[in-house]
Amino acid sequence: MQMPLHTPRLEVRDWRVTDAEAALQIYGAQEVAHWLTPAMNRVADVPAMRGVLQAWHEAQPNLVRPSGRWAIERRSDAEVVGGLVIRLLPPYEEDLEIGWQLRPDAWGHGYATEAGAALIRWAFEQGIDELFAVARPRNERAAAMARRLGMEWVGETGKYYDMRLEVYRIRPADLPGPPVRSG
Numbered sequence: 604m605q606m607p608l609h610t611p612r613l614e615v616r617d618w619r620v621t622d623a624e625a626a627l628q629i630y631g632a633q634e635v636a637h638w639l640t641p642a643m644n645r646v647a648d649v650p651a652m653r654g655v656l657q658a659w660h661e662a663q664p665n666l667v668r669p670s671g672r673w674a675i676e677r678r679s680d681a682e683v684v685g686g687l688v689i690r691l692l693p694p695y696e697e698d699l700e701i702g703w704q705l706r707p708d709a710w711g712h713g714y715a716t717e718a719g720a721a722l723i724r725w726a727f728e729q730g731i732d733e734l735f736a737v738a739r740p741r742n743e744r745a746a747a748m749a750r751r752l753g754m755e756w757v758g759e760t761g762k763y764y765d766m767r768l769e770v771y772r773i774r775p776a777d778l779p780g781p782p783v784r785s786g
Contacts, residue, residue: 625683
């Protein structure tokens with residue numbers, strides 16, 4: 604499966620610098636930025652968001668699959684409703700993290716679950732054997748999302764991002780449907 608990924612309602616695709624206004628509705632929202640790991644201030648304005656997207660766009664071709672950052676676009680109206688990321692977790696850069704962020708008015712529609720499940724399946728098709736998600740304690744939305752994706756809670760740690768985090772994990776055998784080959 605190649606990018607973009609298509610689900611019944613969504614397309615997971617590379618970010619474009621022209622997505623700055625839509626991305627600002629995600630990364631500029633305090634209720635999203637408050638929970639981000641690593642800790643990040645909310646993006647202040649469209650020019651700053653444009654700069655962030657430019658950096659992501661330039662880095663994308665140099666990342667080793669399945670790492671990357673992608674926009675979640677609603678297919679019905681081509682509206683960007685969120686973002687996904689797969690990246691190496693610090694400090695040892697051995698574990699791969701999946702993360703999701705949605706703009707607040709897109710919460711509760713199942714977009715993160717639909718896009719996240721497609722990205723997880725695609726990541727396993729790239730040959731990896733597990734993915735992790737980390738969430739700040741009390742981030743009940745992120746914990747519930749990880750469980751909806753089929754991720755299992757494996758404990759808490761202070762290992763990542765110099766903060767105490769809850770850790771969730773998923774492996775190919777945890778996915779519903781036909782098995783996914785890894786490695």
